[in-house]
Amino acid sequence: MAELLPLITTVVAIIAVSVIGLIIGLLILGIDRKLAAHMQARVGPPIIQPFIDVRKLLLKENVVPENAISWLFSAAPVLGLASSLTILLYLPIGGVPAILGGSGDVILIMYLLTIPALAMVAGGFASGSPYATVGAQREMITMISYELPLATALIAIAWRLSQEGIAEPFTLAAITSTPIWSVVGPLGLIGCLLLLVVLILVTPGELSRVPFDTPEAETELAGGLLVEYSGRNLAMFYLAQGVKTVVMASLIVALFLPWSIAAALPSLGLGGMVLDALFYLVKLLAVIFIAVSLIRVAVARFRINQVVTIYWWYVGGIGVLALILLLIDATGGV
Numbered sequence: 572m573a574e575l576l577p578l579i580t581t582v583v584a585i586i587a588v589s590v591i592g593l594i595i596g597l598l599i600l601g602i603d604r605k606l607a608a609h610m611q612a613r614v615g616p617p618i619i620q621p622f623i624d625v626r627k628l629l630l631k632e633n634v635v636p637e638n639a640i641s642w643l644f645s646a647a648p649v650l651g652l653a654s655s656l657t658i659l660l661y662l663p664i665g666g667v668p669a670i671l672g673g674s675g676d677v678i679l680i681m682y683l684l685t686i687p688a689l690a691m692v693a694g695g696f697a698s699g700s701p702y703a704t705v706g707a708q709r710e711m712i713t714m715i716s717y718e719l720p721l722a723t724a725l726i727a728i729a730w731r732l733s734q735e736g737i738a739e740p741f742t743l744a745a746i747t748s749t750p751i752w753s754v755v756g757p758l759g760l761i762g763c764l765l766l767l768v769v770l771i772l773v774t775p776g777e778l779s780r781v782p783f784d785t786p787e788a789e790t791e792l793a794g795g796l797l798v799e800y801s802g803r804n805l806a807m808f809y810l811a812q813g814v815k816t817v818v819m820a821s822l823i824v825a826l827f828l829p830w831s832i833a834a835a836l837p838s839l840g841l842g843g844m845v846l847d848a849l850f851y852l853v854k855l856l857a858v859i860f861i862a863v864s865l866i867r868v869a870v871a872r873f874r875i876n877q878v879v880t881i882y883w884w885y886v887g888g889i890g891v892l893a894l895i896l897l898l899i900d901a902t903g904g905v
Contacts, residue, residue, distance in 0.1 A: 584670050585660060592659045595852075596813025597621040599820075599859055606864045621813065625806050633802030638699035647694030648800070648807035654686035655814040662821045663747055666831045666847030677725050677741045680822065684721070684777065687811055688714045691779075691786070691796050694808075698799040706796035709875050710779070710786035716882035717776040717783075723890035724766045724773070727897055728826055731755065734901040747829035759900030765893035767827050772886050774819045774862040776878070778812065781867035785875045820858040828854050 601618035608615020617623075635641050660671045661680050669676070688710055695707030728751050732740035735754045739745050751763050776783040786796050797808060832846040873881065 581670065588659060588664060588670060589656045591664070592656060592814050592817055593810055595855075596810065596815075596817045597625065599816055599855070600813050602856065603816075603859060603864050606860060607868050610864070610868045621809070625809060628801075628806035628809065629803050631802045633804055634799075636699055636799050639799065640697040640699075643693055643697035644799075645804060647690045647697065648804045648811070650693075651687045651690035651811040652807045652814070654683060654690065655811045655818060658683045658818045659814060659821070661743070662818065663743060663825055663829075664821060665851040666844060669743060672742065672744050674739055675741045676743055677729055677746070680743075681722060681725055684818075685714060685718070687815055688777075690811075691808070694800070695786075695796040700799045702798045703796055706786045706798070710796060712875060713776055713779070713783060713786060713878055713882075716879045717773045717886070720769045720882060720886040720890040721773050721777075723887070723894055724769045725826075727762070727766055727890070727894045731759065731897045731901060743825050747825050750829050751827070755897070756900050758896045762893040762896030762900065763827070765889050765896070767823070769886055769890045769893065770823050770826070771858075771862040772866075773882075774823070774858075775866055776882065777819055778816055778863065780863055782870040782873045783878055784872060785878055816859065816863070817855070820855045820862070823858050823862070824851065824854045828858075 598618065598621075600621040601616070604620065605615045605618050635644055658680055661669050661676045661683070663669050663672075692707045692710050692714075695703040695710065698704075728746065729740045731751060732746065732749060732754065735749075737745050737749050737754075752760065755763060775781070779786055797805060800808060832850055
């Protein structure tokens with residue numbers, strides 16, 4: 572029994588984090604909709620509307636198009652949700668270390684982030700709808716576009732920490748225990764701020780949110796990738812979007828805002844852990860407000876060619892400039 576205890580503990584922790592991730596994801600979607608509505612001088616739906624929507628979808632009939640590849644069409648939402656929850660297990664949540672964290676988990680997270688998008692692409696192609704096919708093509712193009720700045724930001728931070736002799740710099744545990752701000756000089760500070768901007772701009776693309784929602788584009792493609800989905804399949808994609816929102820915000824928090832109250836005030840004990848969880852939620856909401864709510868209210872949808880240009884030339888250029896500044900900073904140029 573003693574030998575099984577670590578396994579049982581890990582399984583319970585995985586279930587707990589998954590449930591918490593689903594709840595926080597839906598809650599954040601509701602808060603985002605409420606904030607966007609107020610910024611547009613609207614009342615907006617209640618914050619619990621995403622919970623109501625998911626409940627309604629789970630009760631509705633699950634329709635599979637006659638000309639769809641049924642097994643792939645139905646498997647895509649499951650893969651999308653499962654992969655989003657898996658990424659969450661590699662991220663520190665509310666001051667609690669990652670359950671599955673280990674050597675090189677930053678690289679692993681970067682690759683895992685592509686799976687939910689690939690699941691949506693597979694589901695779009697499998698549906699047999701021309702609208703979904705166009706949406707799937709756009710999703711692939713968008714994914715290829717933001718991968719460069721995303722990889723640049725993650726690798727630049729890990730590389731800079733490695734130059735300071737930090738052990739295993741490609742693990743989130745090392746990154747959160749040694750904040751990047753504490754090891755850089757003036758030029759490195761500017762570089763880190765630019766990398767933060769890069770990840771903020773990558774976030775709406777990763778989440779297919781306005782202005783980078785060209786794969787769905789309701790006014791053009793009637794929902795694009797998801798046009799043929801309904802019932803529990805659509806509910807799983809909706810849940811996956813909520814969890815992935817938590818994932819992207821938690822990644823930014825871990826890389827750039829890793830400070831905790833419990834570490835600063837260890838005498839608080841259990842109270843410090845509770846404050847850490849609340850502090851994490853505050854940081855999460857601040858990131859979502861800037862990276863999702865504010866951007867989608869302030870900017871209209873881009874065309875797919877504009878998405879490629881923005882990510883490859885402008886956001887990618889900012890990432891390369893930040894990398895150069897960190898290189899100069901590491902070599903003692905300033």
